[in-house]
Amino acid sequence: MAEETAKQVRERLSGDPHRPLYHFLPPQNWMNDPNGLIQWNGTYHLFYQHNPDAAVWGNIHWGHAVSMDMLHWQDSPIALSPTQGGWDHMGCWSGCAINYHHIPTLIYTARNVEGEMVCLATSQDDLITWQKHPRNPILALPPKDIPLTGFRDPFVWQNGLGWNMIIGSGYPGKGGAVFLYRSNDLMRWELCGSLFESNDLEYGDMWECPNLLHLGEKYLLFVSVMGQGKVIYFSGDLQDGKFIPQQRGNFDAGGSYYAPLSFYNEAGRAIVFGWAQEGRSVKTQQAAGWSGVQAIPRQLSLSKDGRVTIEPIQEIEALRGEVTEFGEVQVASRQAMILPLTGDCLEIQLEALISDGSYGIRVRCAPDGEEYTEIGYDGPSGKLYVDRRKSSNSPDTTRDIRSEKLDLQIGDRLELRIFVDRSILEVIANKHWCLTSRIYPENKDSLGVQLFSRAGETIFENLKGWQMERIWPG
Ligand code: DQQ
Numbered sequence: 001m002a003e004e005t006a007k008q009v010r011e012r013l014s015g016d017p018h019r020p021l022y023h024f025l026p027p028q029n030w031m032n033d034p035n036g037l038i039q040w041n042g043t044y045h046l047f048y049q050h051n052p053d054a055a056v057w058g059n060i061h062w063g064h065a066v067s068m069d070m071l072h073w074q075d076s077p078i079a080l081s082p083t084q085g086g087w088d089h090m091g092c093w094s095g096c097a098i099n100y101h102h103i104p105t106l107i108y109t110a111r112n113v114e115g116e117m118v119c120l121a122t123s124q125d126d127l128i129t130w131q132k133h134p135r136n137p138i139l140a141l142p143p144k145d146i147p148l149t150g151f152r153d154p155f156v157w158q159n160g161l162g163w164n165m166i167i168g169s170g171y172p173g174k175g176g177a178v179f180l181y182r183s184n185d186l187m188r189w190e191l192c193g194s195l196f197e198s199n200d201l202e203y204g205d206m207w208e209c210p211n212l213l214h215l216g217e218k219y220l221l222f223v224s225v226m227g228q229g230k231v232i233y234f235s236g237d238l239q240d241g242k243f244i245p246q247q248r249g250n251f252d253a254g255g256s257y258y259a260p261l262s263f264y265n266e267a268g269r270a271i272v273f274g275w276a277q278e279g280r281s282v283k284t285q286q287a288a289g290w291s292g293v294q295a296i297p298r299q300l301s302l303s304k305d306g307r308v309t310i311e312p313i314q315e316i317e318a319l320r321g322e323v324t325e326f327g328e329v330q331v332a333s334r335q336a337m338i339l340p341l342t343g344d345c346l347e348i349q350l351e352a353l354i355s356d357g358s359y360g361i362r363v364r365c366a367p368d369g370e371e372y373t374e375i376g377y378d379g380p381s382g383k384l385y386v387d388r389r390k391s392s393n394s395p396d397t398t399r400d401i402r403s404e405k406l407d408l409q410i411g412d413r414l415e416l417r418i419f420v421d422r423s424i425l426e427v428i429a430n431k432h433w434c435l436t437s438r439i440y441p442e443n444k445d446s447l448g449v450q451l452f453s454r455a456g457e458t459i460f461e462n463l464k465g466w467q468m469e470r471i472w473p474g
Pocket of ligand 1: 049209
């Protein structure tokens with residue numbers, strides 16, 4: 001029997017009520033980190049860590065999809081596969097894409113029995129098929145004689161006539177590290193020492209997927225902390241190959257967002273994609289036949305005080321369908337209000353003043369009140385939270401509360417943008433604080449939206465909800 005096409009696979013899985021309808025995910029099976037992001041002659045390319053054979057991590061290839069707007073995607077053939085007996089025989093792990101003298105070039109982590117090495121592949125047919133370089137590995141060994149927790153995820157950018165590369169690493173039991181290399185030809189790399197390291201185990205001892213961006217006058221460095229499932233950022237200066245941090249913070253505190261990768265598009269916008277991990281058992285993921293979603297691409301900048309500014313790409317507004325505008329809504333103390341807005345594919349915006357009370361919104365609410373996910377601001381602690389303890393009746397899902405301390409004072413305005421897409425929830429507050437979560441309501445009628453005010457009256461302002469258009473069959 002002929003093999004199913006990607007389109008047929010997508011149609012086959014489209015009956016699954018947890019499959020997002022306006023976020024990117026592969027036709028089937030496993031996806032983790034975004035890789036090799038690049039805009040080439042106008043077209044966006046997203047590569048991703050992919051197991052083509054199962055909905056679990058393993059046998060890692062680079063999947064590939066293309067888009068004109070970072071929203072609507074077309075599946076392309078697999079770009080990189082492990083070569084039997086080759087440097088990457090245990091997996092083609094994460095890396096990036098660059099334009100090297102007009103040659104599309106992927107620089108990735110080759111995993112083998114000896115460890116992690118850096119390899120390179122190029123394309124001669126518009127980024128569809130890729131040839132691994134005969135001189136691979138282009139960087140075989142980590143800095144000599146230092147025990148390291150890992151040595152992977154090259155992130156490369158042009159620096160004058162040469163190229164810089166940073167690699168994620170760390171010192172066992174001590175802290176994370178990012179190594180800096182330079183090259184003129186991508187073949188010979190000279191170690192310039194560590195760009196930045198930490199001896200604070202609060203930030204783990206292995207930093208995966210380091211990214212460095214030049215944003216205005218300053219630099220933004222972010223890393224994914226292995227074992228903690230979180231992404232942290234530092235902003236500051238770069239001096240003589242050393243990163244000097246001035247500000248730090250969480251890139252996303254929802255507990256589901258990991259291994260983000262950034263790039264500059266052709267217009268010079270700094271854009272980041274990130275993997276939204278599942279929040280249910282491996283067994284359930286395998287039974288579903290798919291695992292992993294890409295969060296909505298986010299545009300990055302730095303505010304004057306060095307805090308990261310994160311906004312969903314403006315292109316997302318093209319997916320807005322029917323709108324319900326509520327304007328100002330008052331909710332009395334200890335009351336909840338059911339809104340005439342329902343759905344599992346929504347964007348919601350709202351504003352409210354910071355007070356010492358607690359208030360927020362619930363999405364994916366069941367009519368019987370059994371299931372809902374609460375997004376709230378807690379005045380006494382000054383935290384924004386996502387509470388998933390009642391998100392699903394299924395015992396197989398993660399039930400937790402994730403929160404982020406907001407640097408806002410009483411009387412300041414809290415501005416929330418909330419994206420619900422079946423099993424993924426993304427919350428962005430005041431363009432700074434993000435909480436990405438996965439939720440799996442069991443009840444097909446868990447579609448309601450409610451406002452609540454727990455202590456004191458709350459006035460919600462500029463409240464709007466949009467039905468979002470789907471990009472996949474479903
Ligand atoms: N995922 C890749 C690694 C990277 C990790 C392997 C982060 O290269 O460090 O799939 O999720």
